[in-house]
Every structure is written in C-alpha cells, then in structure tokens.
Amino acid sequence: MTIQATLFSFVNRWECDENDHLNVQFYFSRFEEADRQFRLMTGLSETVVGARRVRHVRYHKEMRTGDLITVHSSIAFDGPHMLTVIHEMRDAATGTLSATALDGYEPSASAAKTLRQRFRDFQTPMIAEAGPRGISAGPANARATLAALQSKGAQIVYRGTVLPRDIGPDGKADDRFALSCCTDGVAHVWQRTPMTHAYLTENGFGRVAVEMKLTWITPLKTGDAMLVVSGFTGVNPKTFSMRHHLFETRTNRLAAVLDVVALTMDLTRRVAVEQPDEAYQSINKMLID
Structure with missing residues (x-):
C-alpha cells in the first residue's frame, strides 16, 4: 500500500482573497x-471506473502567502x-494537513474485486479527517430547474461566459x-442576511468555507453563457450551508x-x-430545501 506524491506547489500572493488566505478556487485547481498526475501514475480513467461523481473538499487549516504545498493521493475502498x-x-514546511479532497466513483459492484x-x-485506508461532515457524500440532485429554485427563494448571484x-x-x-x-457570487448571498459587507467590515470578520462538494451534471464549453443561482440549505449557531447551481443560460x-x-x-484571532x-x-426563513 503506497500513497503517491502528486503535487508540489506554493501559495502565491495573487491567489489569496480578502481574508488573506488561499482562495478556494485554487485549492480545487x-x-x-x-488528480491528473495520479491518473497518469495509476492508469485510473473513466474507461475503467466511470466518470467522477463528486469532489468533496474539507478545509482543515488556512494556507497563506508563501506556504509550501504538497498533495499526496491514494485509493480507498473503505x-x-x-x-x-x-x-x-499539506503544508510542506510543517506537515500540517491543510485540506482533503475525496473524489467519488461508482463502478459496478461486480467490478470491485478486479479493481x-x-x-x-x-x-491506503480512508483517513477520518477527509470524511464528509456537514454535507452528504452522494451527488447533488441533477433534476433541479432554474424556475423551481427561484420559486423557493433562490436568487441569481452571478452571470458570466466560459x-x-x-x-x-x-x-x-x-x-x-x-x-x-x-466565490464571485457568494458575497451577494451573504448580503441577503444581516451579515452584510458593512457588518463584516465593521467587526473585522470574513466569509470562510469549511466544506464543499462539487457535482458536475453536464459540461460547460468555450463560449457558453452561464449563471449561478443560490440559496441557503441549513443553519446552525456557528455555521450555515448554501447551494450554488450553475446553469447554461x-x-x-x-x-x-x-x-x-x-x-x-474573526480575521484578527483567525477563529470562528x-x-x-x-x-x-x-x-x-430563507431555506430552499
């Protein structure tokens, strides 16, 4: 059983956001x-295991300007x-686990022994730190429609072109x-709550994601116009959840x-x-689920 070194990288200043840490889009990149390197090393491909159903990311510790990045990858059947x-x-200088990603595939059950x-x-065995916590493991609903989401209170927060x-x-x-x-649209979701841009600025607070799950339903290609419609799906004393839907317009x-x-x-104490x-x-009052 071996774990493969699949990435050696570095946090650039231009990749950090208003909270002075690596923006989530660059964790995903x-x-x-x-993953590309891991596929090359192992021969893992859609032909063998089917398409990736989800990528489920948990953020454990902030990565900030100048931090060294390594990624190690493996397959878990548990x-x-x-x-x-x-x-x-991980932070290559300290060994600290910074983030984890689970890529989920569902090949046929009959292929398990062969795989x-x-x-x-x-x-390698599954590590507990990577396990889903606030978001279910399975793919998101592929049947959601723009009209149905808007009827529940979800709102358009971004428009763009691929x-x-x-x-x-x-x-x-x-x-x-x-x-x-x-991430460009999420500030408009927060603005619908009392935690507006003015509130966050006045108190020295920032917006932070701790867990994410991305489900691709259909591809987007060059020239496609698209939008993001978003709404809240849950709330707790310290955390809340939301769902962003990307539509080709x-x-x-x-x-x-x-x-x-x-x-x-709190951007000074770096605590929730x-x-x-x-x-x-x-x-x-605004939950769409």
Whole structure:
C-alpha cells in the first residue's frame, strides 16, 4: 500500500482573497492537477471506473502567502464511494494537513474485486479527517430547474461566459472555473442576511468555507453563457450551508452544483465566531430545501 506524491506547489500572493488566505478556487485547481498526475501514475480513467461523481473538499487549516504545498493521493475502498480517491494537501514546511479532497466513483459492484487487484499498489485506508461532515457524500440532485429554485427563494448571484482560459485538457470548463463563479457570487448571498459587507467590515470578520462538494451534471464549453443561482440549505449557531447551481443560460441546462458549509471568522484571532441571533433567524426563513 503506497500513497503517491502528486503535487508540489506554493501559495502565491495573487491567489489569496480578502481574508488573506488561499482562495478556494485554487485549492480545487491544485487538487485537479494532483488528480491528473495520479491518473497518469495509476492508469485510473473513466474507461475503467466511470466518470467522477463528486469532489468533496474539507478545509482543515488556512494556507497563506508563501506556504509550501504538497498533495499526496491514494485509493480507498473503505471510503464513502465504491471507489474513493483521497487527496491530502499539506503544508510542506510543517506537515500540517491543510485540506482533503475525496473524489467519488461508482463502478459496478461486480467490478470491485478486479479493481482492488488492479490498484492494489495505490491503496491506503480512508483517513477520518477527509470524511464528509456537514454535507452528504452522494451527488447533488441533477433534476433541479432554474424556475423551481427561484420559486423557493433562490436568487441569481452571478452571470458570466466560459472563456478559453477556463477550459481543461478535456475540452470542458474545469473545477476552478466553477468555483470562481461561485466565490464571485457568494458575497451577494451573504448580503441577503444581516451579515452584510458593512457588518463584516465593521467587526473585522470574513466569509470562510469549511466544506464543499462539487457535482458536475453536464459540461460547460468555450463560449457558453452561464449563471449561478443560490440559496441557503441549513443553519446552525456557528455555521450555515448554501447551494450554488450553475446553469447554461441558452437552454437553462443544469451544469453543476456546489454545496457549501460556511462560517464567519474573526480575521484578527483567525477563529470562528457565532452568528448574531438575527442572522440565524433570517437564514432560517430563507431555506430552499
């Protein structure tokens, strides 16, 4: 059983956001590159295991400007999917686990024994830190429609166009593009609550994601116009969850869904803070689930 070194990288200042840490789109881009390298090393492909159903990311510790990044990858047959690829991102200077990604595949049950044998040199046990916590492991609902979401109170928070720079080696818009659309739009979701831009600025707070799950439904390609429609799906004293839906706008075709668990962070102490009561009550009234 071996774990493979699949990425060596570095946090650039231009990749950090208003909270002075690595923006989530660049965590996803690092995992995407690590996955490409892992596939090359192992022979893992859609022909063998089918298409990836989800990428489920948990953020454990902030990565900040100048931090060294490594990713190590392996296959777990005891994970939440029939076949789970685990990517472990660490601070190379300290060894601290910074983030984890679970890539979920569902090959046929009859192929399990063959796959275990085929990938025996790349297997490791599932690590507890990577397990889903605030978001279920399975793919998001692929039947959501724009009209139905808006009737429940979800709102459009982003519009854009897929450009050549957004396309991966497979000719489709990549994970980083999907995340960038959602992170540009998410401030407009927060603005619907008492935790507005003015409130956050006045208190020295920031918007932080702690867990995400990306489900691609259909591909986006160069020239496609798209939008993001978002709404809240749950609320707790310190965290709340939301769901972003990416639609191709010419036909209103659902392309991807991003589930998110978020919190408010004190930017001086770098710790989570409880939401004000009015925010809890406000979000609870806007749930789309």
